[in-house]
Amino acid sequence: MTANAPTVTAEVKTRATPEERRATAIGVILVLLGAFVFWIFGLGVESGARSNFNLSLPGERFENLRWEVSSQWLAFIVAATLAFLGGFVLRRSQVKRTNLALAIGLSLFVLAFLTWAAADGSFSLVGMLRSSVLLSVPVTLGALSGLMCERVAVINIAIEGQLLTAAFVGTIMGSAWGIWAGLIGAMLTGALLGAVLAVLAIRYRIDQIIAGVVINIFALGLTSFLARRVLSEAQELNSPGRFPSIKIPVLGDIPVVGSLLFNHNMFVYVTFLLVIALHFGLFYTRWGLRSRSVGEHPKAADTVGIDVYRIRYRNVIYGGLIAGFGGAFLTLAQVSRFEENLTAGIGFIGLAAMIFGRWMPLGALGAGLVFGFARALQQKLGILGTPIPSEFLSMTPYIVTIIVVAGVVGRARPPAADGQPYIKD
C-alpha cells in the first residue's frame, strides 16, 4: 500500500520507470544466459558429440522414436536465440512481452542444459515429461485447494495437513473397502479439515495463519501417532492398491502427446478437467462472481445481499475436498502405502504454485507443471550424473515464489481482503 499510494496521483510516465528498469534487467539476464550457454554448453562439449532424446516409451505403438542432435550446434543455436531475445527486450523495453521472452528464454536454457547433460548419451525426454505431469498433480490440486479458499479471503496454509490426513485415511479405507472407498474417505477427510479451518477462521476468527499451522501440526502428529500405533499393528490396512492407468483410445496412441497426456490414471484427467471447470466457474458464473466479490470486498458483497459467511464456508470446504482428492492421489495412485510425513512439503509447494500462478486456476496448473518438471529433472539428474547438486533443483519452487512475491518478475496480487475476518455489523 505504501508503495502504491503515490502512483495513484503520479503520472503514467513515472510509473513506467521501474518496469522499464525491470525489462532492462531481464534483457541483460537473457544475454548473460546466452553467453553462458555458448561458453559452457557449446564450447564445453566435443564438437562431434550427439545427444539422443527418446521420444517414446517402451511398449508404445510407435516405438523407437528418437531425436538426435549435435550437442554443440544446438547449444550455439540456443545461445543465439537467447541473445536475440535479450536484445529484443533491451531494445523495445516493452513491458508486456518481457515475461514471455523470459519464459521462452528459460525453456530454451533448460533444453540446452538437457542437451549438454545428455551429450554422448541418450535421454528419455518423454519419460521425464511424463513424470513431470504425474508429479504436478498433487501440487496443482494443492494450489487449487488454496485458491478456492483465498478467492473468498480465507488463507489456507493447511494444505499440507489436508493432503497428509487425506492420504492417511485414503490408505486405511482403501485397504479395508477398496480404492473407491479410499478415495471418498480421503475427500471427505479433506473436506472435514476444510470445515475445521472454516469454523476456526470464520466462526472463532482465529488468525488464519495460526489456524493453518495448527491443522498442519495436528495432522502430522495424529497421522504419525496412528501410523505407529495402528498401522504397525495392522499391516493389512496399509496396502490399498492403486487406480489403474486408463489409455484414452486413439488419442493415447499419438506419439509424444499420447503418453504425456492421454495415458494416465483417473486423477490426472480429473485434475485437468477441474482446472478448466474452476476457471470457467470463477470467471463466468454467478458463483464465481460472488466468490470473488467476497474475497475482494466482503462488505460490498454483503450490501448487495450475498451471504459472506455462507460462501466462505462453502468454498473452504470445497477446497478441502480438492485437497483430499490430492491426498488420495498420493497413496492411491503414486505409491500405495502410507508413511510418516509422506507429503514432506508438497502442500507448501502447492501454496507456492498458487502464488506463482497468481490465484488463477490455469496459473496453478502452469505453476504445478513447472514445479513438477523441476522435481522430475532433479530425479533424472541423479541418473545422468551431472555435477549440479539436486538440492538446488529442489529449492526451485521456493526461490521462484520469493521472486514472485517480491515483485521482481511481475507482481502477484492476492485477493484484496485475503486473510481478514469479516465482522458483520
Next chain:
Amino acid sequence: MTDGVAPPGNERPEGEPGWYSRVTGVGSSIRQATVIPALALVSALIIGAFIIAVTDVDTIRIWGDDPGEAFRLTFSGIADAYKALFVGSFGSIRAITETLYAATPLIFAGLAVAVGFQAGLFNIGANGQMHIGGMAALWVGFSISVPAFVHIPVALMAAIVAGAIWGGIAGLLKARTGAHEVITTIMLNFIALYLVDYWLKSSVFQQPGRNDPISQPAAESAQFPTLIGNYRLNIGFLLALAAVWFVWWLMYRSTVGYEFRAVGANPSGGKYAGMSVAWIYVSVMAVSGGLGGLAGANQILGLEPYRGLSNFAGTIGFDAIALALLGRSHPIGVLLAGLLFGALRSGGREMQGAAGIPIDLVLVVQALIIVFIAAPALVRAIYRIKAPDQDGGTTVSTGWGT
C-alpha cells in the same frame, strides 16, 4: 497492509483491544493470562486421553465380549500413559534435568517468534533460521581450535549473525517490496532445509569417509559443558535464561524494543511518530532470526552427536509458534511455556518407552493447546466462562496484502 489502514469491512469497534493485547495479554490481569492457558492444557490432555482410548486396538476388540474389563483396561491405559508422562518429566532429578534440557531450544525459538509477534510480524521461519544458525555454529565448531571459553562464544556469535541474516532477508523483503513475511519465511525454511542437505554432503562439512549427509562433529571445546554430574542438562539452559532476560530488557527497557512494540501495535502510528517502519521490520526479523540461530546452535553444540544431520531442527520451529502464543509473547510466559513443552517432550519419551504411546501424541496435544489459546471464545464456550471484555480470536496477520 504495511500502513495499517483498516480495509473496508474490517473496522474494529471502538474500545475493543486489538490482537496485540489479546496475544500478549498486555492489559489483562494475571488471572486472565493464566486461566485460559491452564484450561487449554487441561482440555488438550483430555482430548489426548480420548485419542489414546480410541486407538487402543487390543482393548477395542474386547469391548464386545467383556465391556467391564475393556472399560477398566481403557482407563488403566490412559492412567499408565499420563503417569509415564508425569514421571518422565518431573518424577526424578534426572527427569527434571531432561525437562529443562528439552525446554532449552524451545525457549530460544519461542522467544524468536515472540519478538516477531510483539512487533506485529509473524515469523514462521524459526525452522530455517535454526538450520542456518546451527550450521554456522557447527562450522566454527570444527574449523578453529581455541579454548572453550573463546570457542563457544565465537560459535554462538556466528549462529546469531547467520540466523539474523536469514531472518533479516524476510524483513528486508517485506520492507522493500511488501512481500508478506509468512510466505517468505515458509519458503526460506525449505531453502534452508535443502541448503543444509547440500552442505552436509559438501567437502567442507561432510564427515570424511561417509556418503550420507552427516557432518564432522564440533570440536570438544565447542560442545556445551554439562551442568550436573552425568545428566545431559548443559549450559545451553543457562544461555536460554539469559536470552529470556535479554528479550525482556530489549522489549520493555530499551528504546528499540519500545519502537518494536509501537510498530506492532500500530504501524501507521509508529510511522507518524517518526519511526522508520521499514528499518524496524528488518531489525525485528534480524533479532528474531538471531534467537532462532541460537536455537539451532543449541541443537548442534548442545546435543549428541554434536554433528549436523538432515533436518536437525525437526518441528521445534513450529512448536515455537505454539509456545509464543501460550506464553502470550512475553519472555517470562515463553519461559514457562517452554518448560511445559519441555516437560511434554521429555515425558513423551518416557510415555513412548514405558507405556508404548507414540511420542507424536505430544504434537497433537500441542496443536490442541494452540487452538484453545488462539480461540479463547472456544474455551469459554466449553467451560461456560463469561467473556471479560472481549470476544473472538487472535488476528496476528492481515493477509498477504502488499
